[in-house]
Amino acid sequence: MRYIEPHGHMVSRTTDDYEAMLTAGCAAVCEPAFWAGYDRSGVQGFYDYFCQLTDYEPKRAAKFGLPHFTWLCINPKESEDTALAADVLGIVPEFLERPNVLGIGEIGLNKNTRNEMKVLEQHIDLAMRHGQMILVHTPHLEDKLKGTRLIVDLLKADARVQPGRVIIDHVEEHTIQHVLDAGFWAGITLYPESKTTPPRAIDMFEVYGGQSVWLNSACDWGRSDPLAVPKTALEMRRRGHSDATIDALIYGNPIRFLSQNPRFHLR
Ligand SMILES: [Zn+2]
Numbered sequence: 001m002r003y004i005e006p007h008g009h010m011v012s013r014t015t016d017d018y019e020a021m022l023t024a025g026c027a028a029v030c031e032p033a034f035w036a037g038y039d040r041s042g043v044q045g046f047y048d049y050f051c052q053l054t055d056y057e058p059k060r061a062a063k064f065g066l067p068h069f070t071w072l073c074i075n076p077k078e079s080e081d082t083a084l085a086a087d088v089l090g091i092v093p094e095f096l097e098r099p100n101v102l103g104i105g106e107i108g109l110n111k112n113t114r115n116e117m118k119v120l121e122q123h124i125d126l127a128m129r130h131g132q133m134i135l136v137h138t139p140h141l142e143d144k145l146k147g148t149r150l151i152v153d154l155l156k157a158d159a160r161v162q163p164g165r166v167i168i169d170h171v172e173e174h175t176i177q178h179v180l181d182a183g184f185w186a187g188i189t190l191y192p193e194s195k196t197t198p199p200r201a202i203d204m205f206e207v208y209g210g211q212s213v214w215l216n217s218a219c220d221w222g223r224s225d226p227l228a229v230p231k232t233a234l235e236m237r238r239r240g241h242s243d244a245t246i247d248a249l250i251y252g253n254p255i256r257f258l259s260q261n262p263r264f265h266l267r
Helices: 015-024 043-061 083-095 114-129 143-155 176-181 198-206 228-238 243-260
Strands: 003-005 026-032 068-072 101-107 135-138 165-167 186-191 215-218
Touching: 003 176, 003 228, 003 243, 015 043, 015 186, 015 198, 026 043, 026 101, 026 243, 043 068, 043 083, 083 114, 101 114, 114 135, 114 143, 135 143, 135 228, 143 176, 176 186, 176 198, 198 215, 198 228, 215 228, 228 243
Parallel strands: 003 026, 026 068, 068 101, 101 135, 135 165, 165 186, 186 215
Antiparallel strands: none
């Protein structure tokens, strides 16, 4: 088996996780900037985090022979502080030319507030001005449907945005169709609780098809499984899906989307 982990928060994982992913067939890992589990006290905290994502973590992954890529932004949770968000948006461009940066993400909404919307709009503008791809986080549980609609509307309102260069992540049964109909890619996040379990993800794949869909584990500091993608592949095999179908979903699709940025490459 071979696969890409297109959304893994590796700064919160151990070297044992890297080894397990490699052993399971991981060929590359991509790490969007996110909330660290605490609110950072100022822009310097983000500067250090962006250095970690573009310098230290790719070196750590390289020790295991694993290519590591990243996406940069201020996450929606901390975007509630619009003054801090402005400062962080100000330092993002100086990191965009670093060799493992794929685009702007994971931006989006958390509680669908007015401030989050404003900062999301600023991120989209930043991405367009710098010709960047976008990775979007959608809100949790009861906020997800409304938040997904708001995000899709905001992206559609900017004529510069090419939907095929945007992935909207953490889709669920009630949001995937809306995302795909609008021409965006959809990410299905596999979590032991919340988001999507492997059987639900495969159900969605069987109902909506997998043309513009990727699977990810989002493995972070919370209860999550860095091997969720290969384990889901095993479950697909058990259900009778062919190896070619599985390979296209967990390896071919992420490569097809990510290769729109020429920086993305395998070993
Ligand atoms: Zn994430």
